[in-house]
Amino acid sequence: MAPKSKASSKAAPIPESKAEPPPETVGERSTQRFYKTNTLQKRCEEVGLAALTPAEKKTYSHAQLIIPVSQDRVPLSIKAEREYWKQVSKENLPIRRLRRNYDWGQDRQGRQLDTYKLADFGERSLKQARLAALDILHRRFLAKRDKARKEGSELPAEEVEEEKKTRAAMAVLRKELYGKITGPLAQDPAWDDVVPIPQAEPEDALARIAYPDDYAEAVSYLRAVMATEELSERCLRLTQLVINMNPAHYTVWLYRFKIVKALELPILDEIEWLNRVALQNLKNYQIWHHRQLLLDYYLPSISSDTVAVKKLAKSETEFISRILEEDTKNYHVWSYRQYLVGKLELWTPAELGAAQNMIEDDVRNNSAWSHRFFVVFSNPKETTPGSLPTATDPKVPVATIDRELAYAKEKIALAPQNQSSWNYLRGVLVKSGRDFATLAEFTEQFVSGLGEESEDVKSSHALDLLAEIYKAKGDKEKAKLCLERLAAKWDPVREGYWKYQIAELEK
Amino acid sequence: MAAIPALFTSPPSIRDALTTHTSDSQDETVKVCQPFLSGQEPGTRNAYGIPHLSRDRHIKFLQTQLGELPGAFKAMDPGRPWIFYWCLAALTLLGEDVVSYRERLIRTVRPMQNEGGGFAGGFGQDSHLATTYAIVLSLALVGGDDAFEVVDRKSMWRWLGSLKQPNGGFQMAVGGEEDVRGAYCAAVIISLLNIPLDLPTDSAAYSAGHTDLLSGLGEWISRCQTYEGGVSAKPGTEAHGAYAFCALGCLSILDSPHRAVPRYLDVPRLISWISSRQNAPEGGFSGRTNKLVDGCYCHWVGGCWPLIQASLGGLQEGPKAEDVNNDAAAEEAGDHSLFSREGMIRYILCCCQDTSKRGGLRDKPSAYSDAYHTCYVLSGLSSVQHKWTLNVARTDPSVERTDKWSVSPFKEGGQQVFDEEDRIRTTHPVFVIPQQKAEDMLSYFSAKTGF
Numbered sequence: 001m002a003p004k005s006k007a008s009s010k011a012a013p014i015p016e017s018k019a020e021p022p023p024e025t026v027g028e029r030s031t032q033r034f035y036k037t038n039t040l041q042k043r044c045e046e047v048g049l050a051a052l053t054p055a056e057k058k059t060y061s062h063a064q065l066i067i068p069v070s071q072d073r074v075p076l077s078i079k080a081e082r083e084y085w086k087q088v089s090k091e092n093l094p095i096r097r098l099r100r101n102y103d104w105g106q107d108r109q110g111r112q113l114d115t116y117k118l119a120d121f122g123e124r125s126l127k128q129a130r131l132a133a134l135d136i137l138h139r140r141f142l143a144k145r146d147k148a149r150k151e152g153s154e155l156p157a158e159e160v161e162e163e164k165k166t167r168a169a170m171a172v173l174r175k176e177l178y179g180k181i182t183g184p185l186a187q188d189p190a191w192d193d194v195v196p197i198p199q200a201e202p203e204d205a206l207a208r209i210a211y212p213d214d215y216a217e218a219v220s221y222l223r224a225v226m227a228t229e230e231l232s233e234r235c236l237r238l239t240q241l242v243i244n245m246n247p248a249h250y251t252v253w254l255y256r257f258k259i260v261k262a263l264e265l266p267i268l269d270e271i272e273w274l275n276r277v278a279l280q281n282l283k284n285y286q287i288w289h290h291r292q293l294l295l296d297y298y299l300p301s302i303s304s305d306t307v308a309v310k311k312l313a314k315s316e317t318e319f320i321s322r323i324l325e326e327d328t329k330n331y332h333v334w335s336y337r338q339y340l341v342g343k344l345e346l347w348t349p350a351e352l353g354a355a356q357n358m359i360e361d362d363v364r365n366n367s368a369w370s371h372r373f374f375v376v377f378s379n380p381k382e383t384t385p386g387s388l389p390t391a392t393d394p395k396v397p398v399a400t401i402d403r404e405l406a407y408a409k410e411k412i413a414l415a416p417q418n419q420s421s422w423n424y425l426r427g428v429l430v431k432s433g434r435d436f437a438t439l440a441e442f443t444e445q446f447v448s449g450l451g452e453e454s455e456d457v458k459s460s461h462a463l464d465l466l467a468e469i470y471k472a473k474g475d476k477e478k479a480k481l482c483l484e485r486l487a488a489k490w491d492p493v494r495e496g497y498w499k500y501q502i503a504e505l506e507k
Numbered sequence: 508m509a510a511i512p513a514l515f516t517s518p519p520s521i522r523d524a525l526t527t528h529t530s531d532s533q534d535e536t537v538k539v540c541q542p543f544l545s546g547q548e549p550g551t552r553n554a555y556g557i558p559h560l561s562r563d564r565h566i567k568f569l570q571t572q573l574g575e576l577p578g579a580f581k582a583m584d585p586g587r588p589w590i591f592y593w594c595l596a597a598l599t600l601l602g603e604d605v606v607s608y609r610e611r612l613i614r615t616v617r618p619m620q621n622e623g624g625g626f627a628g629g630f631g632q633d634s635h636l637a638t639t640y641a642i643v644l645s646l647a648l649v650g651g652d653d654a655f656e657v658v659d660r661k662s663m664w665r666w667l668g669s670l671k672q673p674n675g676g677f678q679m680a681v682g683g684e685e686d687v688r689g690a691y692c693a694a695v696i697i698s699l700l701n702i703p704l705d706l707p708t709d710s711a712a713y714s715a716g717h718t719d720l721l722s723g724l725g726e727w728i729s730r731c732q733t734y735e736g737g738v739s740a741k742p743g744t745e746a747h748g749a750y751a752f753c754a755l756g757c758l759s760i761l762d763s764p765h766r767a768v769p770r771y772l773d774v775p776r777l778i779s780w781i782s783s784r785q786n787a788p789e790g791g792f793s794g795r796t797n798k799l800v801d802g803c804y805c806h807w808v809g810g811c812w813p814l815i816q817a818s819l820g821g822l823q824e825g826p827k828a829e830d831v832n833n834d835a836a837a838e839e840a841g842d843h844s845l846f847s848r849e850g851m852i853r854y855i856l857c858c859c860q861d862t863s864k865r866g867g868l869r870d871k872p873s874a875y876s877d878a879y880h881t882c883y884v885l886s887g888l889s890s891v892q893h894k895w896t897l898n899v900a901r902t903d904p905s906v907e908r909t910d911k912w913s914v915s916p917f918k919e920g921g922q923q924v925f926d927e928e929d930r931i932r933t934t935h936p937v938f939v940i941p942q943q944k945a946e947d948m949l950s951y952f953s954a955k956t957g958f
Contacts, residue, residue, distance in 0.1 A: 200630045205615040206608065207590040212578040219584070223631030249585045251632040254682045289684045328528065329798065335744045342743070364529035366796040370745035373734050378743060389734040390773045415523040419783060419796050427734030460521055464779075490521060492514050493787035496844045497778070 026121050027114030030102050037097035039063055063093050070095050108179025124177065131173040137166050145189070163189050183217030190234055196220035197227065215245050226255055231262035243277060253286045257293045267298040275319055282323070285332035292339055299343065313344045321354060328358065329367045338374050347379035363411050366420040373424060376404055377431055392433035401432040409442055416446050416459035426465065436465075436472045443469065451481050460491040467501065476505050511556040515788045515853050516545045529797050536799045539873050540789050543857045550862055555924040557856045560888075560931070564866030565881060566601050569594045572867075572878045573608070585628035585638075588619065592641035593882035595648040596940060600885045600931045609649040613657055616642050620659060624666025634666055635680045640692035643699055644940050647948040655951050660700055661958040667693060668707035673715030675723025676741075686740040687731055690724055691753035694760040695938060697721065698908045699945065701952035725761050728754050729771040735796060736776030748784055748794040748808040751777070755814040759937045763900035763910045768818035778815060782845060784808045790850030791858065791871075801870045802859040802880050805887025806939075809851055812844070813895040813936040817912075823896045842920025849924050851891045856925065859884045886934055892925070893917050895936050909949065912942065 023029035035042045040060045044052060052060060068074040069084055076084060088095060104113035113121065141163045145155050164187065171182035185191045198220045201208065211219075218241050225235050239256040242249055260270055271294060278287050295316075302308040320337050324330065341351055352375050358368035377383055377393065382400055387393040408425035412418070429439060446462035449455045457463055467482035480502055487498035518537065523530070542548050546556045553559065573594045576583070583590060591612060595605045618630040619642065625634030626642040646654040670678045670693065677689035696702065697720055704720045706713045717723055730742040731754060737746025738754040758767040768774060784792040784804065792804035842848070859868045859880070867876025868884040894917040901907035914933045938945040 197631060200618045202611075202614040204611055206573050206611055207576055207580075207583075207587050207594070207615075208574075209576045209580045209584060209587070210578050211581055211584070215578075215581050215584075219631070226631065246581055246584060248582050249632075250635060250680060250683065251585065251627070254633055254680065257682065285684075292684075293682070329795075331740070331745065331747065335740060338743045362527040362529050363525070364527050364797040366798070367745050370733065370735075370739075374743050377734070388729060388732065390732050390736070390776055415525045415527075417521045417523045423735045423796060430734065457521060491519075491787075493785050493790070493847050493850050494782050496842070496846050497782040500778075500843075500845050 024117060025114065026104055026116050026118065027112075029118065030098070030104075030114060034098045034100050037094060038100075039094050059091070059093075062087075062091060066093055066095065108177070127173050127177055131170060131177065134166050134170045134173070138163070138170065141166070141189075142192075160189050181213045181217075183214055185217055185221050185238075191221060194221055194224050197223040212245075215242075218242050218245060219249075222252060222255075226251075231259045233263065235259055236263065236265070240273075247277065247281045247284045247286060250286050253290045257290060257297075260294070261297060267294050270294055271315075278319075278323060279326075282327045282330065288332045288336040291336060295340070295343060309344065313340075313346060316340055316344075317346070317351070317354065324358065328362060328365055331367070334367045334371055337371060341375060342378070347375060347381065351375050359411065363415055364418050364420055366423075369420045369424050373427055376400060377427075389427070390430065393431050394433060396431055401428060401434075404428045405432075412459075416462065419461050422459070422461035422465065436469045439465065440469050440473075447482075450485060455485070455489075457485070457490050460486060463490055471505060480505055511545060511853075512849075515790055515850060516541070517788060519787055532799060533797075536871060536873075537788060539871060540800075540854075540858050543872050544788060544790070544853060546857075548857075548862075553924075553926050557853060557924055558860065558862065559926065560856060560929040561860055561862055561866060562601055564862075564864070565860075565868065565885075566598060566603055566866075568861075568866035568876060569598050569601075569878065569881060572881075585632055585635075587629055588616070588626060588638040588641035588645065590878050591615070591645040592648075593878040595645050596934070597878070597882040597885050599648055599941060599944075600889050600934060602932055605648055606650060609651055609654055612645055612649050613654055616646070616657060620657070621666075622662065624659065624662030624664070624669075633680050635683070636670065636677060636689050636692040636696070637679060639663075640695055643696050644938070647699060647938075647940050647944045650944060650947055652951065655948060658700060660702060660952070660955075663696070663700065664702050664958070665707050667697065667702065667720055668710035668713070671706060671710050671712035671717065671720055673712050673717070675712075675717070675725075675727035677724075684741075687728065687738060687750040687753040687757070688740070690728060691757040694721065694724070694757045698760050699938065699948050699952070701908070701949065701955065704905075721761055725758060725767065725771040728757060732772050732777065736773065736778075736780035737795075738772075738777075745795060746780060748781075748792065748804045748811075751781060752807045752810050752814075755811055755818075756937050759814055759817070759910075760908070762904040764814050764817040764897065765820070765900070766904075768814070774815075774818060778819075778845065781808060781811050781815065785846055785850060787850065789854055789858070790847065790852075791854030792851070799871070800854065802855065802868060802884040802887075803870065805851060805855055805859075806883035806890070809846075809887040810890050810936065810939070812846055813890060815845065817895070817897040817936075820897070823898065844920075848891050848917065849922075851887065852925050855884055855888050855891075856929070885931060886939055889931050889934050890936070891917070892930050893933050894919070912936065914942065 020032060023032050040052070040056055040063065043056070044060055049057065049060070066088060069076060106112050116124065141159065148155050167182070167187040171187055174180040174182055196217065199216065218238065221238055222242055225238065236256065236259045239252050239259065242252045271291065274287060274291055281287060302312070317340070320333060320340070323333050327333065340346065352372065355368050355372040355375060358365050359372070373389070377389065377396065382396055384393050384395045405425065405428050408421050408428060411421040412425065425439070429436065443462045443465050446458040447466060463482050463486050467479045470479035470482065483498045483502045487495040491498070546552055550558050572590060595608060598605050616626060619626045619638070621627055621634045623634065626639040627634050628638045643658065646657060669681055670689070672678060672685055676685045677693040678685045679689045697704070702720070706718055706720055731738050731750065733739050733746040735746045738750040739746050740750050754772070755764070755768060758764065758771055761767045783796065786793055786800050789800045791800035791802060792808035793800050794804050794807065858872050861867050861869055861876040865876060868881040869876040870880055893914050896913050897910055898913050899911035901910050912935070916930065932941065934940060935942045935945050
């Protein structure tokens with residue numbers, strides 16, 4: 001290479017560019033820094049390569065030429081490399097320079113970080129630093145706890161509390177910075193040993209639910225502890241968490257019952273807790289099955305203690321009555337009440353009174369009528385075991401039958417078109433085995449002038465029963481008339497049924 | 508335009524003076540339904556004053572329900588298989604081909620099957636009879652060997668054995684409640700999957716002397732019939748429409764309905780009770796005495812009628828081809844239905860359709876549509892538009908699991924208040940999926956020897 005004069009070999013002085021305003025965003029700062037470290041780049045872009053002075057041209061092109069080697073894209077022999085560096089330092093060529101379009105990445109909302117204002121970016125970096133610092137504290141806690149456990153001890157509660165705070169702060173930062181959710185369970189050191197099992201389903205699963213984060217986390221931990229069949233205090237708390245979020249989750253209830261048994265928890269406390277859940281979830285039925293399981297399990301332990309049993313019966317019936325005040329026909333609550341009567345042998349005037357009160361409040365409450373029927377006709381002292389509700393039971397005392405018939409009649413008089421009381425009357429009569437004709441006089445008072453101009457019917461149910469009464473008496477014509485009038489006038493939506501009954505008469 | 512019969516526009520002719528909470532809510536319901544029934548609501552109506560079925564909107568609604576659902580649906584987390592069944596069954600009723608859902612359904616339900624047998628409401632939950640029932644029916648609806656093969660029948664058999672109770676009934680889940688739903692769901696599963704009836708020897712029911720998965724089940728159901736004539740969830744509770752259907756469905760699986768139903772239930776009382784469920788002027792059914800109409804009972808109660816008719820009528824010749832096509836002959840035969848088909852159709856098409864963009868069917872005009880009501884209102888609509896006839900009863904119930912049914916459009920009695928374009932597809936009265944789909948699954952598993 002021909003020796004060059006010192007003067008010409010030095011790079012031409014870079015013309016001062018106009019003073020640029022200070023950068024506002026990360027991206028602007030990067031661009032400015034790029035130009036600062038890439039000599040002549042800006043000028044070349046502004047005026048074009050051809051318009052540069054010869055010295056500038058030389059400097060610019062040399063600066064470009066050294067790039068492949070400086071970026072290790074072209075390997076050189078040792079000798080050539082020595083020569084290369086000699087030239088670079090001789091001409092003071094820019095070796096360390098920034099590349100254009102550095103990718104700063106994006107934040108959790110998908111915003112490019114290079115659009116951040118410098119101050120905001122600074123704040124973000126500070127958060128990242130804070131998170132890193134917290135992570136050190138967190139790791140120190142884990143290490144300390146490991147050590148303590150190896151020595152057979154646990155860390156003091158204050159340190160665990162401190163760790164919870166650390167994790168809470170980390171969770172906030174992670175969410176802000178990266179949109180990562182750390183749920184409350186992952187933040188709780190008590191759950192560190194459990195690896196949650198997340199929902200396993202394909203991306204395109206049918207009716208896929210976008211579970212809220214806290215719920216998704218809780219059921220992930222639930223799957224994990226159920227898989228190992230862990231029955232512990234913390235699992236009990238977990239079930240409560242899941243139940244609060246989704247009381248319809250039947251699995252968590254069955255699991256909770258297993259825990260209650262395994263930990264030998266006081267059943268009355270569990271019932272107390274259940275009361276609160278029930279009041280908040282009137283339509284839920286898992287609650288009532290859980291309650292039934294609790295009672296089945298608990299009763300044998302107090303069966304010899306009549307005072308305790310009585311106390312339980314009182315608190316249970318009081319609570320049921322309270323719930324039924326809110327929701328008078330709740331199927332599952334009434335079913336539980338029937339279970340309770342059987343279980344605690346509440347074939348009592350008080351229980352009959354409870355149903356009666358509900359009927360007094362609303363004579364059309366069929367659930368209350370059904371309960372009354374159950375209390376009267378399933379009482380083992382007065383009925384034949386296994387007698388079906390639709391069958392005659394000769395064991396039922398006459399006085400009971402008379403009382404129930406009178407009760408139904410009294411209520412029918414209040415509202416003759418109320419089917420609940422008629423169904424009850426009929427049910428009692430079947431139980432008694434008495435002739436349907438015995439009800440003729442009572443029933444006829446709701447029907448007058450049948451088939452005549454003056455016809456008046458106070459109750460289609462009376463007419464229905466009369467048809468049956470006349471049929472039993474062998475008076476087909478009268479029975480038919482009742483049915484015809486039901487079809488034509490008094491209950492025409494059931495015309496098809498009444499016509500079928502007429503056809504049955506002819507058979 | 509033919510006038511709307513007064514029966515469906517005016518209050519019943521008998522009314523008690525005494526008002527109670529029950530009568531107030533009944534009055535309120537009639538008030539809500541009245542404008543829909545009497546044609547005061549906007550929208551086109553046919554010659555009988557009845558709106559058309561908004562097929563496209565309902566289809567769109569169902570497709571949406573099968574897609575991604577918002578977090579508010581988390582309460583359905585343990586019952587998601589129901590959504591599959593409701594939507595696939597309803598889409599099928601509307602004439603949509605659901606075979607395209609096969610692969611997705613298979614992928615979705617696989618993680619819900621437990622090693623110990625049965626399907627849960629979701630991954631990591633306990634197996635449950637209701638969700639297993641819903642998944643088995645969904646698999647039948649999409650059809651195909653791949654779908655059928657998802658089910659592990661051997662573990663299913665074992666699991667069913669663990670649910671069978673000494674009293675003959677079934678628990679819904681191990682440690683769960685025992686009710687008539689369990690009896691019906693188990694019977695459907697056992698029947699469609701051709702599960703061997705021998706009871707696993709480790710079953711509690713086996714220790715109690717049962718040797719058969721279905722033994723004692725009919726007796727247990729008979730204990731559920733109440734003094735009102737209806738059927739309750741379990742012995743001693745209140746008669747309820749949904750349980751009446753489950754009881755009839757279950758009994759029709761145990762043996763042909765004309766034998767099994769009278770064997771275990773007091774049929775006249777049952778009919779009287781079911782018949783009482785139909786309300787006027789609403790036309791729809793209630794689930795219990797003195798309760799309100801709800802569209803879903805068009806299936807739970809309305810769906811009882813074909814089974815009741817079969818129980819009463821015994822075997823009948825299938826409709827002859829010429830009869831089906833000869834409207835005049837059919838009309839002459841007269842409408843021997845035990846209930847008001849017109850009332851039911853009016854309630855469904857006037858009151859249960861969400862005619863807004865949302866689509867779907869609902870409980871009553873004051874409620875939002877949902878997949879559950881869409882499925883069961885449409886099942887009811889299909890049932891009321893058709894006539895099912897029991898043609899050939901099984902000869903030996905211990906060997907054969909099903910009977911032969913035939914179906915034809917219901918055309919008797921002359922007047923048809925809905926337009927032909929609003930007639931939807933048929934669904935089997937016991938399995939509540941199309942007959943062909945049930946038969947495909949049955950024959951697939953019947954061809955298997957052992958598991």
